Amino acid sequence: MMAVYSGRGLHGQTVEALAAMIFSGECREGDGLDVVALQERLGVSSTALREAMKVLTAKGLIAARPKLGTYVRPRSDWNLLDGDVIRWKFAGRPDHGFLRDLHELRAIVEPPVASLAARRRTPEQLAELQAALDRMAEAGVAGDPAAVVEADLRFHRALLAAGGNELLVRMEVVMGAGLAGRDRLVHGSHDSDDPVPSHQAVLDAIRAADAAAAEAAMRELLAKAWHDVERLHLETT
Template identity: 40%
Template sequence: MSSRLHDLVVDTLGRRVVQGELAEGTTMLAEELEREFGVSRSVVREAVRALQSLGLVESAKRVGIRVLPMARWNVFDASVIRWRLAADAHGVQLRSLTELRAAVEPAAAELAARFGPDGLAAELIAIAGRMRAVGRAGDLATFLDLDIRFHALVLAASGNEMFAKLEGVIAEVLRGRTEHGLMPDHPHEEALQLHVDVADAILGRRPDEAREAMDRIMRRTVDEVQSVWAGRPRVHLA
């Protein structure tokens, strides 16, 4: 029970912060949170520690729990990404994530073709084939699982541990596109083929082709969703 209550407090307060309901500089008191959520002081304390680790709040003696500016947030954390996507009516978070993918994933595909283990390359081929089958069938839930696995494997196959650690970030943006209705009912045939092309180029040790195919996937992605953030100002952190 205490674990569920802890998760409830963290999730509720985290969403309030990233959605702006709790603005930067807002101060909360532990006693108020205990009453609101009907939880013990220890639950509040642990929840605040979790939010502090994400850079969303800080706790100061005789002051309370203060909401921090976005410049302090851990914007790569999966929970922060999920909360921001849920509140992302104008696509600003989706734009940032899509641009991150477009910068990183083609480079990862090139490195995977140069240095990736043969076993991972063979698995990519198998996944790409399954993606084509379930995509044509309109099974978006299975397609999403396979898509997440495919892109995680490309990052891992690059041999760059920094790229590999972006697995959770990529997974959240792919889930977000599906959950917020930004995926077509049936993935486009070109997109399905491009995943096969990426896998084949990696297996065949053709780095330039792997980069180009992944870049085309990213450009298709931008074309499909950029209307969501059209005209929105960019985020400049001081």
């Protein structure tokens, strides 16, 4: 699992521009990339373009071969567990199947994590979960969808940390990117439901050290989250 790309400045802009060409469908699987044309279009040096392409190569999006030149690799080669790849996928409007896959990943990971959190959470971790939930409620009252998304991410990051499993904490790179993309779609709609009660139920069970109830509450939260995605899908098709 790759770390999230944190490039800034011209280098970061070049990476983002190249990724947008791929995820928008402008450059499709198997398409060759004209390096000279890209250099002129983006207004960057050959060195800057080459360095940006190294980032996309590391994420499995492009490759170069003798006689073929630089080309877009098949989707099956893309590192779909990379936070940036997930973010770019959402920027290009993810298909319903991709949203389903992300939901299934969350369903595999988060309910057991909630159960672990109920048994292992520290007072400090409980405080962080509560702070995230309080911020979510405040943002909802203020009608600030972006702040709701930020608070939701904070809650789920805190949940992974409270599970006390170092390997599961690393899933934040994937879960965070997927949740952020999903949240921006759902909480940006006009009739999105209040996410606070379902998160409160999870936190209450964790605070009570009730592992079974925490897992069940998380499953109910995820069922509601998927219902929101399905509703939005029907509205936009």
